[in-house]
Amino acid sequence: MAGDIHLFNRTASTTVNKGSNIMVKTHLEISDVSIEFPTPSGPFKALDGVDLKIKEGEFVSLIGHSGCGKSTVLNIVAGLYQATTGGVLLDGREVNTPGPERAVVFQNHSLLPWLSAYENVELAVKQVFKGKKSKAEIKEWIEHNLSLVHMDHAMHKRPDEISGGMKQRVGIARALAMEPKVLLMDEPFGALDALTRAHLQDSLMEIQNELNNTVIMITHDVDEAVLLSDRIVMMTNGPAATVGEILDIELARPRDRIALADDSQYNHYRHEVLRFLYEKQSKVEDIDQHRPKKVEAVEEEAPQKATA
Numbered sequence: 001m002a003g004d005i006h007l008f009n010r011t012a013s014t015t016v017n018k019g020s021n022i023m024v025k026t027h028l029e030i031s032d033v034s035i036e037f038p039t040p041s042g043p044f045k046a047l048d049g050v051d052l053k054i055k056e057g058e059f060v061s062l063i064g065h066s067g068c069g070k071s072t073v074l075n076i077v078a079g080l081y082q083a084t085t086g087g088v089l090l091d092g093r094e095v096n097t098p099g100p101e102r103a104v105v106f107q108n109h110s111l112l113p114w115l116s117a118y119e120n121v122e123l124a125v126k127q128v129f130k131g132k133k134s135k136a137e138i139k140e141w142i143e144h145n146l147s148l149v150h151m152d153h154a155m156h157k158r159p160d161e162i163s164g165g166m167k168q169r170v171g172i173a174r175a176l177a178m179e180p181k182v183l184l185m186d187e188p189f190g191a192l193d194a195l196t197r198a199h200l201q202d203s204l205m206e207i208q209n210e211l212n213n214t215v216i217m218i219t220h221d222v223d224e225a226v227l228l229s230d231r232i233v234m235m236t237n238g239p240a241a242t243v244g245e246i247l248d249i250e251l252a253r254p255r256d257r258i259a260l261a262d263d264s265q266y267n268h269y270r271h272e273v274l275r276f277l278y279e280k281q282s283k284v285e286d287i288d289q290h291r292p293k294k295v296e297a298v299e300e301e302a303p304q305k306a307t308a
C-alpha cells in the first residue's frame with residue numbers, strides 16, 4: 001500500500017473557481033488518489049483517481065453508498081492510510097502521516113473510558129499546546145472548548161457516566177481544542193437520536209461559522225448534507241470508486257432548518273442528491289463480487305478494516 005509515487009515536490013498550491021469570478025487559493029488538495037488494499041485473494045482497488053480541491057473554511061460533505069470508500073478518503077486525508085498513487089496537499093505541502101492540524105471525529109467518539117471528559121480533551125490539548133500555553137491557559141482553553149459544545153456542566157464525568165450524544169460532543173470539543181486547520185468527521189452524528197443530532201448540527205454550524213475551520217464530513221443523511229455543506233461531493237459505487245458529481249449548495253447562512261423545509265432551492269438540492277444516489281448510482285452490488293477470486297477454496301478472510 002505504500003505510495004512511492006512522489007508527485008508532490010511542489011509547494012505552491014493551485015487555485016479553484018469558487019463559483020463566482022473570484023479565484024480562491026486551494027487549501028486542501030486531494031490529487032488523483034487511488035488505493036489498493038492487499039487482501040488474501042490479491043489487491044483490492046477501493047479508490048481510483050479521487051480529485052478534490054477544497055478552500056479554507058469550506059464545509060464539504062462526502063456522500064455515497066455504504067462501502068464505496070468515503071472513510072478511506074477521510075483516512076487518507078488524516079494520514080492514517082497511505083494512498084497507493086496520488087496524495088494530499090495541505091497549503092501546498094504533502095501530508096501522508098497524521099498531524100494535529102487535521103483532527104478526526106469518529107462516529108464512535110473514541111474517548112478513553114478511564115478519563116473524564118475534561119481529561120480526554122486535556123490529553124489532546126497538551127499534545128498540541130505543551131510549552132506554548134501556561135497551565136492556567138490550558139485549563140481555560142479546555143473549559144472553553146467544552147462549553148462550545150455545551151458540556152461544561154458535565155466535564156468531570158467519565159464516558160460511561162454520560163449519554164451517547166454527550167460523548168460525541170466531547171469528541172468534537174477534543175477535536176476543536178486542537179485548533180485544527182481541517183476537521184475530519186466520519187458520520188459524527190450517525191448514532192444519535194434525531195433531536196440530539198439536530199442540536200449538534202446547529203452547534204457545529206455556529207462553531208464553524210465562528211472558527212472558520214475547513215470541514216470534511218461523511219454522512220448518509222441527505223438533509224444533513226444539504227443543511228451543513230457548501231459543497232456535497234457524491235461518490236460513485238465501488239470498487240475503484242471516485243468522485244461522481246459535486247453539488248454547490250448556495251443557501252445563505254446562517255441556515256434555519258425549519259425555514260429551509262419549505263424552501264424550493266433547498267428541496268432542489270435535496271432532490272439532486274437523492275437522484276444521484278437512487279437513480280444514477282442505484283445499483284448497489286455486493287462489493288465482494290468484485291474482489292479477486294481465490295484459487296483455493298478456502299474461506300475468505302474479513303478485510304482488515306471494515307466499514308466505519
Ligand SMILES: Nc1ncnc2c1ncn2[C@@H]1O[C@H](COP(=O)(O)OP(=O)(O)OP(=O)(O)O)[C@@H](O)[C@H]1O
Pocket residue numbers: 037038039044046064065066067068069070071072073238287303304305306307308
Ligand atoms: N484496510 C482495509 N483492507 C481491505 N479492504 C478495505 C480496508 N479498508 C476498507 N476496505 C474496503 O474498501 C471499501 C471502502 O471502504 P470504506 O470503509 O471506505 O467505505 P465507506 O464508504 O466508508 O462505507 P460505510 O458508509 O459503510 O462506512 C470497502 O469495500 C472496504 O471493505
Ligand SMILES: [Mg+2]
Pocket residue numbers: 070071072307308
Ligand atoms: Mg465509512
